[in-house]
Amino acid sequence: MTVNTVAPVVAGVDLAAWEADGRPACRPGPLNQRQKGGMVTMSEHNGRSIVEDRSPGRVGGLTRACLEAAVLAPSVHNSQPWRFRLRPAGIDVLADRSRRLAVVDPGGRELLISVGAAVLNLRVAILGHGRVPILRVLPDQCEPDLVARVTLGPVTAPDPTVRALLAAIPRRHTNRRPFTAAAVPASVMDELVAAAAAEGAALAIADPIGRDAILGLAATAEDWQRTEAGYRDELTAWTAPPYGRSDGVPAHAFGPHDRYESVPVRDFGLTQPGLHRGDATFEAHPTVLVLRTAADGPRDWVRAGQAMQRVLLTATVRGVATTPMTQALEVPEIRGLLTDPARHRYPQLILRVGYGRPAVASPRRALAEVLVPGQQP
Numbered sequence: 001m002t003v004n005t006v007a008p009v010v011a012g013v014d015l016a017a018w019e020a021d022g023r024p025a026c027r028p029g030p031l032n033q034r035q036k037g038g039m040v041t042m043s044e045h046n047g048r049s050i051v052e053d054r055s056p057g058r059v060g061g062l063t064r065a066c067l068e069a070a071v072l073a074p075s076v077h078n079s080q081p082w083r084f085r086l087r088p089a090g091i092d093v094l095a096d097r098s099r100r101l102a103v104v105d106p107g108g109r110e111l112l113i114s115v116g117a118a119v120l121n122l123r124v125a126i127l128g129h130g131r132v133p134i135l136r137v138l139p140d141q142c143e144p145d146l147v148a149r150v151t152l153g154p155v156t157a158p159d160p161t162v163r164a165l166l167a168a169i170p171r172r173h174t175n176r177r178p179f180t181a182a183a184v185p186a187s188v189m190d191e192l193v194a195a196a197a198a199e200g201a202a203l204a205i206a207d208p209i210g211r212d213a214i215l216g217l218a219a220t221a222e223d224w225q226r227t228e229a230g231y232r233d234e235l236t237a238w239t240a241p242p243y244g245r246s247d248g249v250p251a252h253a254f255g256p257h258d259r260y261e262s263v264p265v266r267d268f269g270l271t272q273p274g275l276h277r278g279d280a281t282f283e284a285h286p287t288v289l290v291l292r293t294a295a296d297g298p299r300d301w302v303r304a305g306q307a308m309q310r311v312l313l314t315a316t317v318r319g320v321a322t323t324p325m326t327q328a329l330e331v332p333e334i335r336g337l338l339t340d341p342a343r344h345r346y347p348q349l350i351l352r353v354g355y356g357r358p359a360v361a362s363p364r365r366a367l368a369e370v371l372v373p374g375q376q377p
């Protein structure tokens with residue numbers, strides 16, 4: 001099975017068309033009103049409501065399964081900056097800006113990438129449970145925190161791609177351990193590139209010169225960040241004990257120190273010098289990918305998040321370990337060096353891929369914490 005050539009995850013839904021249309025400013029109306037004629041509506045397909053199997057105020061089995069998949073998305077510093085609102089016909093995904101990282105992500109770009117990843121998981125879960133997800137990104141100018149409205153579309157039979165991606169959701173973890181020297185086969189790289197393309201983003205594989213430049217910029221960026229007011233405090237806020245908390249990066253996920261500093265994995269233990277992590281030899285020539293979008297606004301960041309997550313899930317299906325590394329993109333001057341507006345290339349994520357010992361899961365908040373008030377699992 002070829003993961004990305006079997007079928008697009010959003011079979012039957014032209015995501016680009018949805019996004020290109022734009023929304024009338026501040027005009028409330030039925031979710032699917034604009035779809036009449038071109039796309040299916042809830043009343044037309046007569047499908048089950050996503051919440052029909054719950055008693056009032058409670059979340060039913062299908063909804064719960066989809067939400068549980070959504071919250072397993074990666075997020076910057078495991079900040080989990082999302083909220084979910086149940087609607088009769090689907091699920092709204094909202095940004096929780098109280099969880100924005102004010103120092104490394106003042107503009108909320110990485111926040112929306114993280115929320116985009118949750119949206120992708122939600123889509124895969126809905127499709128995996130036999131319904132076509134209909135997606136609208138940033139549908140309401142009056143509610144800027146409403147990142148995506150996902151509606152249940154027609155009944156469908158999940159294909160092998162969808163089933164594989166769905167099964168990968170709980171198995172995907174950020175891996176900050178050393179990788180072996182084994183190269184990721186070209187066929188798998190092609191699948192990762194196709195995964196990004198299917199979501200409207202581009203994934204570039206760095207050649208040796210580009211790789212060394214990017215890794216150098218990442219190291220420089222992190223050095224600079226360590227001197228920036230607030231960086232250490234923010235890092236501490238998202239890594240400090242008590243362990244047992246349900247967000248932030250736990251010590252077991254920090255990974256060892258890189259003995260020869262060949263791979264600038266972010267040092268999440270920076271402000272906890274007493275913590276013994278050990279040293280290890282990382283791969284001398286990491287494989288580095290850059291995920292780019294053609295523009296650089298909120299819509300593009302949500303798109304990048306979905307593309308990132310589809311790449312990560314595809315890698316997981318193929319047994320490839322992944323490490324997002326975004327320090328170089330958090331320092332505007334350094335991100336500028338990797339940006340090429342004339343060619344519509346805006347870097348959104350740097351990714352290391354390879355083979356290594358499996359990583360362990362980081363915690364997630366309970367569904368009760370991520371549902372908007374008044375809704376309960």
Ligand SMILES: Cc1cc2nc3c(=O)[nH]c(=O)nc-3n(C[C@H](O)[C@H](O)[C@H](O)COP(=O)(O)O)c2cc1C
Nearest residue numbers: 074075076077078110173174266324325326327362
């Ligand atoms: C936008 C974004 C940026 C990230 N940047 C980094 C990074 O620079 N270094 C790193 O080790 N992990 C990075 N991560 C991974 C998160 O730390 C990770 O997703 C989170 O701790 C949850 O762990 P999990 O991915 O194992 O579920 C990033 C993730 C996202 C979505």
